[in-house]
Amino acid sequence: xxxxxxxxxxxxxxxxxxxxxxxxxxxxxxxxxxxxxxxxxxxxxxxxxxxxxxxxxxxxxxxxxxxxxxxxxxxxxxxxxxxxxxxxxxxxxxxxxxxxxxxxxxxxxxxxxxxxxxxxxxxxxxxxxxxxxxxxxxxxxxxxxxxxxxxxxxxxxxxxxxxxxxxxxxxxxxxxxxxxxxxxxxxxxxxxxxxxxxxxxxxxxxxxxxxxxxxxxxxxxxxxxxxxxxxxxxxxxxxxxxxxxxxxxxxxxxxxxxxxxxxxxxx
Amino acid sequence: xxxxxxxxxxxxxxxxxxxxxxxxxxxxxxxxxxxxxxxxxxxxxxxxxxxxxxxxxxxxxxxxxxxxxxxxxxxxxxxxxxxxxxxxxxxxxxxxxxxxxxxxxxxxxxxxxxxxxxxxxxxxxxxxxxxxxxxxxxxxxxxxxxxxxxxxxxxxxxxxxxxxxxxxxxxxxxxxxxxxxxxxxxxxxxxxxxxxxxxxxxxxxxxxxxxxxxxxxxxxxxxxxxxxxxxxxxxxxxxxxxxxxxxxxxxxxxxxxxxxxxxxxxxxxxxxxxxxxxxxxxxxxxxxxxxxxxxxxxxxxxxxxxxxxxxxxxxxxxxxxxxxxxx
Amino acid sequence: xxxxxxxxxxxxxxxxxxxxxxxxxxxxxxxxxxxxxxxxxxxxxxxxxxxxxxxxxxxxxxxxxxxxxxxxxxxxxxxxxxxxxxxxxxxxxxxxxxxxxxxxxxxxxxxxxxxxxxxxxxxxxxxxxxxxxxxxxxxxxxxxxxxxxxxxxxxxxxxxxxxxxxxxxxxxxxxxxxxxxxxxxxxxxxxxxxxxxxxxxxxxxxxxxxxxxxxxxxxxxxxxxxxxxxxxxxxxxxxxxxxxxxxxxxxxxxxxxxxxx
Numbered sequence: 001x002x003x004x005x006x007x008x009x010x011x012x013x014x015x016x017x018x019x020x021x022x023x024x025x026x027x028x029x030x031x032x033x034x035x036x037x038x039x040x041x042x043x044x045x046x047x048x049x050x051x052x053x054x055x056x057x058x059x060x061x062x063x064x065x066x067x068x069x070x071x072x073x074x075x076x077x078x079x080x081x082x083x084x085x086x087x088x089x090x091x092x093x094x095x096x097x098x099x100x101x102x103x104x105x106x107x108x109x110x111x112x113x114x115x116x117x118x119x120x121x122x123x124x125x126x127x128x129x130x131x132x133x134x135x136x137x138x139x140x141x142x143x144x145x146x147x148x149x150x151x152x153x154x155x156x157x158x159x160x161x162x163x164x165x166x167x168x169x170x171x172x173x174x175x176x177x178x179x180x181x182x183x184x185x186x187x188x189x190x191x192x193x194x195x196x197x198x199x200x201x202x203x204x205x206x207x208x209x210x211x212x213x214x215x216x217x218x219x220x221x222x223x224x225x226x227x228x229x230x231x232x233x234x235x236x237x238x239x240x241x242x243x244x245x246x247x248x249x250x251x252x253x254x255x256x257x258x259x260x261x262x263x264x265x266x267x
Numbered sequence: 268x269x270x271x272x273x274x275x276x277x278x279x280x281x282x283x284x285x286x287x288x289x290x291x292x293x294x295x296x297x298x299x300x301x302x303x304x305x306x307x308x309x310x311x312x313x314x315x316x317x318x319x320x321x322x323x324x325x326x327x328x329x330x331x332x333x334x335x336x337x338x339x340x341x342x343x344x345x346x347x348x349x350x351x352x353x354x355x356x357x358x359x360x361x362x363x364x365x366x367x368x369x370x371x372x373x374x375x376x377x378x379x380x381x382x383x384x385x386x387x388x389x390x391x392x393x394x395x396x397x398x399x400x401x402x403x404x405x406x407x408x409x410x411x412x413x414x415x416x417x418x419x420x421x422x423x424x425x426x427x428x429x430x431x432x433x434x435x436x437x438x439x440x441x442x443x444x445x446x447x448x449x450x451x452x453x454x455x456x457x458x459x460x461x462x463x464x465x466x467x468x469x470x471x472x473x474x475x476x477x478x479x480x481x482x483x484x485x486x487x488x489x490x491x492x493x494x495x496x497x498x499x500x501x502x503x504x505x506x507x508x509x510x511x512x513x514x515x516x517x518x519x520x521x522x523x524x525x526x527x528x529x530x531x532x533x534x535x536x537x538x539x540x541x542x543x544x545x546x547x548x549x550x551x552x553x554x555x556x557x558x559x560x561x562x563x564x565x566x567x568x569x570x571x572x573x574x575x576x577x578x579x580x581x582x583x584x585x586x587x588x589x590x591x592x593x594x
Numbered sequence: 595x596x597x598x599x600x601x602x603x604x605x606x607x608x609x610x611x612x613x614x615x616x617x618x619x620x621x622x623x624x625x626x627x628x629x630x631x632x633x634x635x636x637x638x639x640x641x642x643x644x645x646x647x648x649x650x651x652x653x654x655x656x657x658x659x660x661x662x663x664x665x666x667x668x669x670x671x672x673x674x675x676x677x678x679x680x681x682x683x684x685x686x687x688x689x690x691x692x693x694x695x696x697x698x699x700x701x702x703x704x705x706x707x708x709x710x711x712x713x714x715x716x717x718x719x720x721x722x723x724x725x726x727x728x729x730x731x732x733x734x735x736x737x738x739x740x741x742x743x744x745x746x747x748x749x750x751x752x753x754x755x756x757x758x759x760x761x762x763x764x765x766x767x768x769x770x771x772x773x774x775x776x777x778x779x780x781x782x783x784x785x786x787x788x789x790x791x792x793x794x795x796x797x798x799x800x801x802x803x804x805x806x807x808x809x810x811x812x813x814x815x816x817x818x819x820x821x822x823x824x825x826x827x828x829x830x831x832x833x834x835x836x837x838x839x840x841x842x843x844x845x846x847x848x849x850x851x852x853x854x855x
Contacts, residue, residue, distance in 0.1 A: 027776075028773075028775045028776055028779060031776060031779050031780065032779035032782075035779060035780060035782065035783060036782065038795070039782065039783050039785075039786060042786075042790055042791050042792070042795075043640065043647070043786055043790065046647060046648050046790050047640060047643055047644045047647065050644050050645075050646065050647070050648075051643060051644050055643045055644075056643075133792065133794075175621055177621070177625050178621065178624050178625055178628070181625050181628045181629065182628065185628060185631075185632050188632065189635070194636055194639065195639060199639070199643070200639070201642070281852070283852070338690070341690075341694050342693070342694065342851075343690050343693055343694065343851060344851055344852045345848075345851050345852050345853040347852075359851060359853070361693070363696035363697070364696070366694055366695060366696035367696045369694065370694070371690065371691065371694050373687075373690070373691075376686070376687060376688055376690075376691075377688070378688065378691035380607065383607055387606075387607050388607075390603060390607075391603055391604070391607060394599060394600050394603045395600065395695050395696070395697050395702075396695075396696060397596075397696075
């Protein structure tokens with residue numbers, strides 16, 4: 001366990017140093033992660049204003065609050081492992097990773113966190129800026145504040161494991177772009193990014209509850225905004241825990257199978 | 268008397284400013300705000316002339332200033348100071364009429380497009396250099412024959428071996444029949460047979476077309492095979508400019524004596540530095556001045572089967588030149 | 595003219611490169627179709643709740659999506675590959691070969707790479723535009739069509755100049771490929787008419803990253819919403835930015851050649 005902590009610390013240090021070196025990459029991701037929620041914020045606020053009321057239970061101010069919180073939650077939970085994997089396999093660096101005694105996912109998580117340590121302050125500033133511009137309607141609640149952090153942590157883990165599993169497709173096909181595209185679409189629609197889930201037609205909402213994506217973004221956001229009843233909060237946590245377990249088990253299996261294939265097929 | 272020089276350098280200088288950073292997290296964060304700079308004198312005042320048709324070898328260790336000089340000659344770099352003219356043009360002005368008469372070949376770097384056959388890259392160059400169709404056909408046929416690349420023309424460049432790629436690179440570079448050819452380490456990374464083939468080609472091409480060739484290389488074999496004249500550069504300064512033979516003459520203080528005896532029992536250490544002994548074949552290094560005396564004594568005092576006196580290998584000579592230059 | 599001939603050769607070479615892989619076309623068709631599906635699904639979602647978005651009707655927004663794919667396709671076809679190759683060539687030194695050629699280096703680096711399979715996006719964009727035009731009906735006449743073409747050309751020149759300026763920074767910075775990705779991230783914002791964004795964002799998307807000129811303005815032309823002063827303004831901006839890009843390029847090459855400034 002100490003060894004793992006050590007690894008994370010080292011990775012964090014090198015991670016921060018390399019991020020500082022590549023200021024440009026930092027900026028690019030930031031721009032994307034700020035712009036996308038901002039676009040949907042504007043679009044849905046416009047829709048709400050034109051109908052003169054609410055859409056799916058959200059008024060213009062509610063949409064603003066929703067997307068500002070979503071920006072934060074997304075920044076904390078997002079990953080880029082799909083792009084990494086494709087590169088790693090093509091360059092053959094996976095062979096080196098497989099020789100390490102520790103599961104490569106730990107290095108990836110550490111790298112992810114170290115990058116966010118540097119970028120999070122900027123996102124917070126951006127969120128504050130947007131809050132000043134768009135007059136979001138916040139309903140603060142004690143329950144929300146208490147439950148938010150655990151929900152966020154679980155959301156991060158579930159999203160990371162699911163993304164990592166999807167990324168394993170790179171071991172099985174070179175046509176990963178289609179798979180990444182489908183994954184991106186699924187996240188967009190079913191995690192609450194393209195619209196808060198209550199805005200979606202009923203059938204899609206049902207699908208969203210079955211898939212893991214709602215629990216990685218939509219749930220923590222709705223929770224923070226105080227839009228969930230205590231029962232819904234508990235159900236949410238249960239769903240997160242269930243998905244965490246399922247993802248962990250599936251990942252273990254998928255990893256073993258993928259490594260076998262990688263070693264068989266060769267670098 | 269002599270022909271008008273086609274390349275002329277006088278006190279050519281090139282200085283760079285580089286930024287540096289120390290390792291560590293503190294320095295990395297500091298580097299976000301301010302970077303420290305220092306000056307590097309890549310070329311520190313060199314002068315020479317080349318006349319038409321010469322093949323000149325440009326020797327020097329890594330970082331000596333060879334590539335920098337070549338880049339200045341081909342118009343890629345602005346000199347910091349000094350005079351420079353190639354074919355009566357000022358290279359860095361990059362006059363299209365000038366560019367049409369020169370070519371640059373860089374070892375291990377390709378101008379050929381990776382995914383398509385060389386034939387298509389050749390077509391590209393034909394369009395860019397505006398080569399008349401008749402000339403193009405003639406030159407292409409000649410190059411293809413001389414380099415033996417007929418079977419390679421239709422294969423994508425990424426499917427060719429390093430040597431095959433280099434041959435096609437050279438062909439692409441010569442399609443427009445340039446008067447001046449700059450070769451920057453053209454044989455680097457190639458196997459011995461391929462190196463020899465390319466050397467033969469360069470010699471033949473220059474003979475046929477009278478092109479002026481400036482060749483930089485690490486490999487003495489390149490220089491020995493192709494260049495009567497060598498220019499040695501180190502730390503941005505000229506150490507030597509003249510015939511290869513004269514280089515060897517001036518910079519060797521020693522000769523090598525190879526004595527064939529019956530076995531290695533005899534101790535020849537008193538006569539000179541014994542480099543090796545195998546089956547009676549002893550290699551001795553002896554100061555030049557001593558050569559005659561030592562040879563005489565060995566012949567007198569030992570049952571010599573055979574004896575030869577040689578110059579040390581040129582690599583050693585060059586290393587000594589560099590070492591002297593560094594001092 | 596000479597430039598046209600060289601352009602023709604590069605296009606042919608571009609076709610050579612990818613033509614060996616018809617499988618690529620299919621794969622890209624699937625990817626682009628998925629992206630298009632996402633965009634249209636998003637529109638469907640919006641219009642389930644409202645009749646207009648910021649004054650734009652559904653068929654006008656479909657036209658916008660069509661332009662989004664059309665222009666995105668052209669960018670991916672010839673502008674982006676060239677500029678990405680430029681940054682790589684600056685880094686590995688193969689730009690030296692281009693600079694010793696007796697042809698305008700800016701022209702060479704602008705047309706030397708063609709990702710021919712991006713024609714798929716151009717095709718998809720045209721199809722979507724066609725659908726939108728059918729729904730817009732007689733409202734689109736000769737004037738709109740002419741304005742549309744003019745707006746597209748102006749937008750194209752603006753986008754090209756912007757990319758060139760970004761890529762030229764490679765002469766000073768090290769890892770510039772990432773800087774080019776800025777455009778990708780911001781281009782997404784062009785899927786919606788720039789007029790719905792708050793003023794400061796509208797400004798950024800018009801003059802900082804010229805997405806508005808690339809997509810919204812041509813879409814406005816097709817929808818008959820573009821005023822003549824606006825079109826003239828776009829043309830003027832295009833000329834100015836092109837000149838600025840050329841100047842910056844020449845400064846970049848001088849820097850690369852170590853000319854003392």
